[in-house]
Amino acid sequence: MLLRKFSAPKTFYPLAGKLMPWFFWTFAVLGAVGLYWGLVLAPVDAVQGQAYRIMYVHVPSAWMSMMIYTSMTAAAIAALIWRTKVAELWLLCSPALGASFTFITLVTGSLWGKPMWGAYWVWDARLTSELVLLFIYFAILAMKSAIPDRRKAARVMAMITVVGFVNIPIIKFSVDWWTTLHQGDSIFRKGGPSIAPSMLIPLFMTALSFTSYYFWLVLKRIRTMIEKTENERKTA
Amino acid sequence: MVNFPHGFWNMGGFWMYVWPAYAVAFVVMALNVAAAYWPDKDDRNGSGE
Numbered sequence: 001m002l003l004r005k006f007s008a009p010k011t012f013y014p015l016a017g018k019l020m021p022w023f024f025w026t027f028a029v030l031g032a033v034g035l036y037w038g039l040v041l042a043p044v045d046a047v048q049g050q051a052y053r054i055m056y057v058h059v060p061s062a063w064m065s066m067m068i069y070t071s072m073t074a075a076a077i078a079a080l081i082w083r084t085k086v087a088e089l090w091l092l093c094s095p096a097l098g099a100s101f102t103f104i105t106l107v108t109g110s111l112w113g114k115p116m117w118g119a120y121w122v123w124d125a126r127l128t129s130e131l132v133l134l135f136i137y138f139a140i141l142a143m144k145s146a147i148p149d150r151r152k153a154a155r156v157m158a159m160i161t162v163v164g165f166v167n168i169p170i171i172k173f174s175v176d177w178w179t180t181l182h183q184g185d186s187i188f189r190k191g192g193p194s195i196a197p198s199m200l201i202p203l204f205m206t207a208l209s210f211t212s213y214y215f216w217l218v219l220k221r222i223r224t225m226i227e228k229t230e231n232e233r234k235t236a
Numbered sequence: 237m238v239n240f241p242h243g244f245w246n247m248g249g250f251w252m253y254v255w256p257a258y259a260v261a262f263v264v265m266a267l268n269v270a271a272a273y274w275p276d277k278d279d280r281n282g283s284g285e
Contacts, residue, residue, distance in 0.1 A: 039254075053254045057261045096271065100264050108257040115253050213265065220272045 007078075007086045009226045016219040023216035027209050034205030042199050051115045052199075058108040059187075060207040061101045064214060065133060066168055068098035072140075073165045076158035086222070088154035091161065092144060093221035097214055099137035105130060117181055125174040126182035129167060136164040150229075 038056035045052040072094045078087035109127065110120040121127065140157050147153035175184045186194045193200055 051253050054257045057257055061261065097268060100268050104261045104264050107260045111253045111257045111260075217268055217272045224272070224275055 007084045009085050009089070009229070012086045013223055013226050016223050020216055020219050020223075023212040023219070026212035027216055030205045030212070031209035034202045034209055037202035038199075038206065042202055043196075045199075048116060051112060054108050054112040055199075056203060056206045058105060058112060059203060060210040061104040061108065062130070063207055064101040064210050065098060065105050065130070066171060067211070068094055068101060068214060069133065069137075069161075069165070069168055072098065072161050073168075076161040079154055079158045080162070088151060088158075089222045089225055090218065091154050091157050092150060093218050093225060095137050095140045095144070095157070097217060099134060099141060101210070101214075102130065102134040102137060106134065122181050124181045125178040126171065126180050129171040129174050132167055133164075133171060136160070136167060140164075150225075 035056065039053055042053070044050060072091055075084075075087040075090040075094070078084045079091055106127075109130075113122070114120050140160050143156045143160060144153050147156060174180060175182055187200070187203075195203070
């Protein structure tokens with residue numbers, strides 16, 4: 001019942017307005033502290049030298065690219081089954097942010113690949129599946145632009161999102177299923193993380209900062225879209 | 237600056253690879269903030285024109 005109450009745009013609009021400043025400040029404070037810690041205070045890596053510091057932007061972006069897609073899949077299921085309006089709005093407002101994080105992941109990964117592997121790009125399973133994710137985001141965004149009716153667009157976007165979700169476990173487990181140049185899991189793995197706490201804590205900070213950034217902007221976009229719908233209703 | 241054994245201006249790959257990675261991320265994230273807070277005017281009023 002509570003979920004149904006908050007899934008109505010009228011209730012969601014003020015709630016989003018109240019939550020936005022919290023997400024903004026979490027993003028700003030944790031981002032500033034995490035970056036200072038990661039770029040200045042964290043020690044130089046014994047093997048990778050300074051280049052490993054790309055991790056503080058690459059890893060959180062990669063997590064976000066998959067996390068945003070997973071949240072979109074949950075919204076897509078709610079939109080397809082119950083036609084929940086807020087789920088449709090979530091679906092309409094998320095893919096641009098997801099595509100941005102996927103793009104950042106690919107560019108920063110490529111800049112990390114050059115000093116470590118000697119190449120900006122290799123057709124490795126992890127890199128290729130992440131590139132496929134970017135194309136899936138583009139397909140979803142193309143549907144949003146192509147269909148003028150927002151509710152119809154959301155339904156088509158939901159269908160593509162659900163089908164495309166198959167790529168998420170492929171990205172996650174690509175380093176286990178195939179022999180890849182990309183390194184395996186070093187954080188969420190059996191036996192605990194293989195990264196020293198002095199390097200790991202700022203990574204969690206930037207990851208939480210990026211997550212807050214996403215929630216801050218997706219809520220802002222949803223509020224703008226609710227305002228837009230209200231204007232349309234008034235002028236109709 | 238104990239963490240920069242090669243000196244601040246010659247940080248073994250920092251300026252070649254690390255700095256551009258952060259610049260790309262910063263620009264893309266700033267563009268997203270702009271898109272959310274200053275959406276296209278035609279789009280904002282919902283006229284579809």
